[in-house]
Amino acid sequence: MRPQTERKIKQVFTHLMQTKGLNDLTVSDIARGANINRGTFYLHFVDKFALLAYFEDQTIDRLTAILTAPCGEAENASPIDFISRDTVYQALVYVQGDREFVQALTSDTGDPKFVARFKGILAGLLDAQAAKSPEFTFNKVGFPADYASEILLSTVVSIILLWLHKGATEDPAMIADMIDRCKTLAPVELFR
Template sequence: MAGKRNTKTEAKIKAAFTTLAQSKGFDAMTVSDIARTAGINRGTFYMHYIDKFDLRQQLIDDTIDDLTRILIDNSDEGGQSVTSDGRAICDAFKEDSIAKALHYVKDDFAFFDAISHSGNDMQLYDRLKAVLKRLIIAQAQRFGAEPKTNYNGIPADYAMEILVSAVSSIIWLWIRRGCKETPEQICRIIETNKTTAPIDVLW
């Protein structure tokens, strides 16, 4: 992106992208469509983005940056040390931090809905998982937890994948269902999931 950032212009472009992604789809929209809907000329668009693909990527990058700040920065407020067997590692997902992240998503639901139908939905999902992994690692390092090779017989990398995939999938399903539940309700589901074996959900 060239030129000085203009948040007002970028906000208009993001709003136009969101509207067009929902009304005609990402593949069908053009830069001219985006500029016209945003009330700017094509030259102004190109001062900020290379093309519509660059726009989509930068919007995703900005969103991940925001979610990272919400989750990682808030993880330093209080917290619980991690036990030697790693059970308290789940407390890296502090309920208030998750709630703030979910409110961020709900407040900008139109954009998340647009992205989830733009062909890049799995990138956002995978990057959300990466943020959650960073959160767990940051909490463990903060409290001086020793790295472990396995948890209850499960290799550490698989254990990490199980944990972050569960939380990410709950959040992603919530988005795909239209954020019908409140962030607080989703937080309760995530909290319950921490102590519920997968098989117990079905019986």
């Protein structure tokens, strides 16, 4: 498929997810909006869910590449540093560049599995960093590891989702700083 056709299909698909929702949009809607015939669509995709998977996989693959790229950090870094501030910033810049699509994916009418997939990437990074630091355990404050991990991951994901739902207009550097600070900030400290 030609790049400009792919871009147009993604643009139309994104708009339709935002306005009609994933469940209510049709292949005919996509073809009509992208000014292609249905045969062209079916030449590349089985249905709208295959199209969703195609674009969503591109986004997940790119985020995975950004988040797992070596960044020269110390091998003995704490698991809490499972993702550096600079890496978060780069991921946020990428998301901001594809804001409309990611907003559509994370909306009530998008794909609820997308957030779980993204959180899975972060969980893998956290687990890998924890494996490098055997002396570090999550239950130092009385939380079982799975709950402690969920608290940390949910905080990161929630900040990103709020940023997206607010339009992703705030500077990614500011959001990256917030996420970095929240990795070591107790919630009670937010009220002082």
